[in-house]
Amino acid sequence: MTDATTERAPLGRRERKKAATRQALADAALRLFLEHGYDHVGIRDIAEAADVSTTTLFKHFPGKEALVFDEDAELEAALIAAVRERPEGRSIPGALREYVLRTRRAKGDDADARFTRFIELVENTPDLREYERRMWMRHETALARAIAEEIGAPAEDPTCRALAHFTLETRFLTCEKADVGTVIAGAFELLEHGWNAAAGGARG
Amino acid sequence: MTDATTERAPLGRRERKKAATRQALADAALRLFLEHGYDHVGIRDIAEAADVSTTTLFKHFPGKEALVFDEDAELEAALIAAVRERPEGRSIPGALREYVLRTRRAKGDDADARFTRFIELVENTPDLREYERRMWMRHETALARAIAEEIGAPAEDPTCRALAHFTLETRFLTCEKADVGTVIAGAFELLEHGWNAAAGGARG
DNA sequence: ATTAATAAGTGCAACCGTTTAACTTTTTGC
DNA sequence: GCAAAAAGTTAAACGGTTGCACTTATTAAT
Numbered sequence: 001m002t003d004a005t006t007e008r009a010p011l012g013r014r015e016r017k018k019a020a021t022r023q024a025l026a027d028a029a030l031r032l033f034l035e036h037g038y039d040h041v042g043i044r045d046i047a048e049a050a051d052v053s054t055t056t057l058f059k060h061f062p063g064k065e066a067l068v069f070d071e072d073a074e075l076e077a078a079l080i081a082a083v084r085e086r087p088e089g090r091s092i093p094g095a096l097r098e099y100v101l102r103t104r105r106a107k108g109d110d111a112d113a114r115f116t117r118f119i120e121l122v123e124n125t126p127d128l129r130e131y132e133r134r135m136w137m138r139h140e141t142a143l144a145r146a147i148a149e150e151i152g153a154p155a156e157d158p159t160c161r162a163l164a165h166f167t168l169e170t171r172f173l174t175c176e177k178a179d180v181g182t183v184i185a186g187a188f189e190l191l192e193h194g195w196n197a198a199a200g201g202a203r204g
Numbered sequence: 205m206t207d208a209t210t211e212r213a214p215l216g217r218r219e220r221k222k223a224a225t226r227q228a229l230a231d232a233a234l235r236l237f238l239e240h241g242y243d244h245v246g247i248r249d250i251a252e253a254a255d256v257s258t259t260t261l262f263k264h265f266p267g268k269e270a271l272v273f274d275e276d277a278e279l280e281a282a283l284i285a286a287v288r289e290r291p292e293g294r295s296i297p298g299a300l301r302e303y304v305l306r307t308r309r310a311k312g313d314d315a316d317a318r319f320t321r322f323i324e325l326v327e328n329t330p331d332l333r334e335y336e337r338r339m340w341m342r343h344e345t346a347l348a349r350a351i352a353e354e355i356g357a358p359a360e361d362p363t364c365r366a367l368a369h370f371t372l373e374t375r376f377l378t379c380e381k382a383d384v385g386t387v388i389a390g391a392f393e394l395l396e397h398g399w400n401a402a403a404g405g406a407r408g
Numbered sequence: 409a410t411t412a413a414t415a416a417g418t419g420c421a422a423c424c425g426t427t428t429a430a431c432t433t434t435t436t437g438c
Numbered sequence: 439g440c441a442a443a444a445a446g447t448t449a450a451a452c453g454g455t456t457g458c459a460c461t462t463a464t465t466a467a468t
Contacts, residue, residue: 158390186362
C-alpha cells in the first residue's frame, strides 16, 4: 500500500521525478493486480502501464512483491515503543498482545473498500503472504533486544528472543475455522503465562 | 537427502526404472551442489549429469529445491507419536522439547562427513532453508489435532494450535551468538510454563 | 497375440522474474 | 563551462519453469 503523504524535505526536481515514477509503478501494479490477479499480471505489463522499462522498475523495487508494500521503518519503531512505553503494571507480553490485536488489519472495520480489497489480495496470494512474513520477521532481533534491555537481561537472552519470535509469528498463525482474534488470543495465552512463570521472576 | 533402503512392494520393471532415474537425478544434484554451490548449478546441468532432459527432471521433482529433500511422511508420524506415546507423567510440551532436541540435526555428532556437508549446504542456502521450513510447517495442523485430541479439547482449539505452531517454529529460531540448543531450550521455557499455567488445568 | 490405453521420456520453444552491460541523460563540484 | 559521478534507460540475456507435440516402453483387455 502506498501513502504519498509522507514528504517533508524540499526535494529537488530529480527526486520529485523519481518519486513520481515510483508512485506510477506502485499504482499501476496495485490496479492491475486487483483487476486481473497477482499471477496473471507480468512485470512487463506493469512497466508498460507506467510507461517505463522493466529495468527501471527493478531500480525502484527489488522484486515483484515489493510493488505492493511500503516502507516499514515506522512499524518497527511502533513495535519497540509498545514494549518500552507500556502502561504502568502491564507485562511485556500483555503490551505486545494489545499491540498485535490493535494493529492487525481487520477486513470489515475500516470503511475503506479499497483497503479491504488490498488485504484480500495479500491474503489470497501465497507469494505476497510469504514476502510480508519475511519483512515482518526482520524485526525479531530489534524486538528481542528491546525486551532484554527492558528487563535487564543480556541482549542475546534466548527466552527474550523466543518471546520476540513467537510474538511476531502470531500474525501468521493459520486459522481455518476459528477467527483471527481467537487464535491470537490463544497464542498469547501461552506466551503470557509462560513469561510470568519463567525463571527470572522479576520480569516486568 | 536420499535413502534408497525404503522399498518393500514388488515393483515392476517400469517403476524400477522410474525410481532409478529419480535417484540418479537426486544424486547428481547433491553432488553438484556440494561441489560448486547451489546457486552455481543450473537445472540444465543436473539434467545433463543424470542424462535426462529438463522436462523429465520436473516430472520427478516439483522444483529445484525438492531435489535435495526426501519424503517426509515418516517425519510427521514420528512427531505425532512423540505426543501420543510420551512416557507416563511427561507433559506434552516436555515430550515435544525432547523430540525436537533429539532429532535436530547436529553438525558434529554423527560421524558421517557427507551428512555434515549436506546440513551445511542447507543452512547456508536461503532458498533451501525456506523450502525446508515450508515443508516442516505443513505438519502444523496434524500436530495441533493430535495435541487437542490428547487433552480432549476441540480439534480447532487455538491454544493447541499455537503450541503446535510454536513448537515447529523452534527449529528455525535464528541464533547469532548463542548455540542452537540454548535457544531451543529458551523457547520451550516459555512454552512449557505457559502450557502448564494456561487455563484448562487438567492438561497432560 | 494384437491392440488399445497408460505413462515415461524427449526436444524444443516459450514464459516470467530478474540481471547484465552498454549507452544517454542529469546532477554535482571545480 | 566542464569533467566526473550518479541515475535512468534500453535491449539482450540468464535461469527456473511450463506447454506442446511426439516417441517409446510397459501394462491390460480383447
